[in-house]
Amino acid sequence: MKDTDTETIKIRPGSADDIPAVTALFDGAVEWLVSQGRTGQWGTRPWSANPKAVAMIEKYLTTGEPWIAEIDGTVAGTVTLTDGPGGDYIPAADEPERYVHLLVADHRRFPGRGVGRALLAHAAEETRRQGVSLLRVDCYAGDDGKLVAYYESNGFTSNDLFTGPDGTWPGQVLSRRV
Numbered sequence: 001m002k003d004t005d006t007e008t009i010k011i012r013p014g015s016a017d018d019i020p021a022v023t024a025l026f027d028g029a030v031e032w033l034v035s036q037g038r039t040g041q042w043g044t045r046p047w048s049a050n051p052k053a054v055a056m057i058e059k060y061l062t063t064g065e066p067w068i069a070e071i072d073g074t075v076a077g078t079v080t081l082t083d084g085p086g087g088d089y090i091p092a093a094d095e096p097e098r099y100v101h102l103l104v105a106d107h108r109r110f111p112g113r114g115v116g117r118a119l120l121a122h123a124a125e126e127t128r129r130q131g132v133s134l135l136r137v138d139c140y141a142g143d144d145g146k147l148v149a150y151y152e153s154n155g156f157t158s159n160d161l162f163t164g165p166d167g168t169w170p171g172q173v174l175s176r177r178v
Contacts, residue, residue, distance in 0.1 A: 014066030077105035100137035141172035
């Protein structure tokens with residue numbers, strides 16, 4: 001938990017029941033990114049209109065370890081942890097790891113409240129609690145590099161660059177020892 005101005009971010013386990021709320025978070029994130037002129041990461045189409053994106057949310061929330069951040073009972077963000085990367089375009093680590101997937105926060109309703117930071121701190125705590133010392137994530141590395149810098153500001157170190165499965169999406173793998 002993290003205190004903010006007047007609200008507390010509460011992080012609870014997620015489940016398949018959270019699929020609609022998580023999908024709505026991604027729809028809002030796409031809308032926010034588009035309003036910023038940042039369409040390279042997730043495009044311009046809502047995730048709810050993309051069957052592959054919906055299937056990915058369903059997969060991670062039912063097979064991973066999802067966590068939901070709430071502010072005053074309202075879903076404000078999410079992260080899911082798994083035992084490794086989700087695609088074969090990123091090799092698994094040569095040691096036990098926890099991998100961050102589906103990190104997203106509601107920037108429109110809760111701007112600057114530290115929801116993403118609280119979720120990443122929780123992911124690090126969970127990784128440590130589970131006796132694993134390596135936490136990794138991959139992210140979009142295009143445009144101005146703000147997303148990579150965000151993860152670095154949260155204690156991650158940039159490792160390998162990669163190109164996503166479509167051959168054009170520039171990505172970055174980052175890691176953090178916990």
